[in-house]
Amino acid sequence: MSQLFGCCRVVWNDALAHCQQEYREGKKKPDSKQLSSRLTSLKKTEEKIWLGEVSAVPLQQSLRDLDVAFKNFFNSCTGKRKGKKVKPPKFKSRKSKQSAKFTNNGFKVNQHNVYLAKIGKLKIIWSRKLPSEPLSVTVVKDSADRYFLSFVCEVNPIPLTLNNNSIGVDLGIIDFATLSNSEKIKAPKPLKSNLKRLRKLQRNLSRSQKGSKRREVARKKVAKLHAKITDIRTDFLHKLSTKLIQENQLIALEDLNVSGMIKNRKLFRTISDLGWRSFRTMLIAKGEMYGRDVRVIDRWEPTSQVCSCCGFKGGKKELNIREWTCLNCGTVHDRDVNASKNILKVAGGQSDTKNGRGGRRKTTSLVAVSCEASTTPQYKQRKLVLRESPPFYGAGGCQ
Numbered sequence: 001m002s003q004l005f006g007c008c009r010v011v012w013n014d015a016l017a018h019c020q021q022e023y024r025e026g027k028k029k030p031d032s033k034q035l036s037s038r039l040t041s042l043k044k045t046e047e048k049i050w051l052g053e054v055s056a057v058p059l060q061q062s063l064r065d066l067d068v069a070f071k072n073f074f075n076s077c078t079g080k081r082k083g084k085k086v087k088p089p090k091f092k093s094r095k096s097k098q099s100a101k102f103t104n105n106g107f108k109v110n111q112h113n114v115y116l117a118k119i120g121k122l123k124i125i126w127s128r129k130l131p132s133e134p135l136s137v138t139v140v141k142d143s144a145d146r147y148f149l150s151f152v153c154e155v156n157p158i159p160l161t162l163n164n165n166s167i168g169v170d171l172g173i174i175d176f177a178t179l180s181n182s183e184k185i186k187a188p189k190p191l192k193s194n195l196k197r198l199r200k201l202q203r204n205l206s207r208s209q210k211g212s213k214r215r216e217v218a219r220k221k222v223a224k225l226h227a228k229i230t231d232i233r234t235d236f237l238h239k240l241s242t243k244l245i246q247e248n249q250l251i252a253l254e255d256l257n258v259s260g261m262i263k264n265r266k267l268f269r270t271i272s273d274l275g276w277r278s279f280r281t282m283l284i285a286k287g288e289m290y291g292r293d294v295r296v297i298d299r300w301e302p303t304s305q306v307c308s309c310c311g312f313k314g315g316k317k318e319l320n321i322r323e324w325t326c327l328n329c330g331t332v333h334d335r336d337v338n339a340s341k342n343i344l345k346v347a348g349g350q351s352d353t354k355n356g357r358g359g360r361r362k363t364t365s366l367v368a369v370s371c372e373a374s375t376t377p378q379y380k381q382r383k384l385v386l387r388e389s390p391p392f393y394g395a396g397g398c399q
Helices: 002-024 032-043 049-053 056-078 195-207 213-247 268-274 276-290 335-347 371-375
Strands: 098-102 107-109 113-116 120-123 134-141 147-154 166-171 177-179 250-254 293-297 323-325 332-334 381-386
Touching (some): 002 049, 002 098, 166 213, 195 213, 213 276, 250 335
Antiparallel strands (some): 113 120, 134 147
């Protein structure tokens, strides 16, 4: 495994350095076919003859991945690729996550093991059955020295039974999510509970001598704790998003400026520990898969200022005001519950309020996901990540 990861890393770094050198000389970037022929010639040299000791499938795939990374970068610079700007590909390090991808002709899945070319049979702990014949498999080794297998399978998602339930979700710091049915959900906040131990391990890492064995041991301890924190957070987000998707046909969220909120030096660690963006991504992905309607309303909607009963706008309120009374109808509101109800109304979950007032702004089509999206061909191919723990979202680890 280490030899395979090392060869894939060398092929990636060598091809990336060659592409950068071509750019400095004013030449055109070589494509994957030219890089593949260059790799074949490198295997015949005395310096890189050891590249032939591993399977050629993941080595060629590294070159194709590098070509895709360059295309995404250039398309992002020219505006062909929508969304956040993509950075250029970087050199890989042996201390970060390692991966090697095998296509159809490089692996075989058996009942209790997986065969990889020039590696042999790997004992696998399965947490779920493969829905169909896998198209490819990626062997992953994270920074905490844990091994995973990620299979790509082609599946046809089956939509859930339609229902008339709608829910509005207001994300917060004290309570992770406040639902429009007055239910409040607490977050585990794994970083906060492990912060004292993390500081101690990072202090030991910074004091150790660079290049020593003790520094490598300290680095692995920090990586394992970070992996534990990530697993706890991801498991909570997966369970909550699945619960909301199964119980409701319409889920309404508010578009939060998370990148701007984490600039607050007093709240950045707490906000980062919650994982709001990951939760939104999971909801949208599962809504597409199971035929649910996930809508995100505009961030400028005054959801905390408007009475959810009569529609009276009471003005801006400080964050320490958790309850307030409407001056028009006299209803006492919980700040978060009232905001979640307004989010649902603006998203279209309820047509009118008591006085016939609906949402003034409409949810744009860029952020609203229709329930028919699961029938389009682009959602048929799904990537199932097989991990060992936690069992809710993982599937198999190598022994």
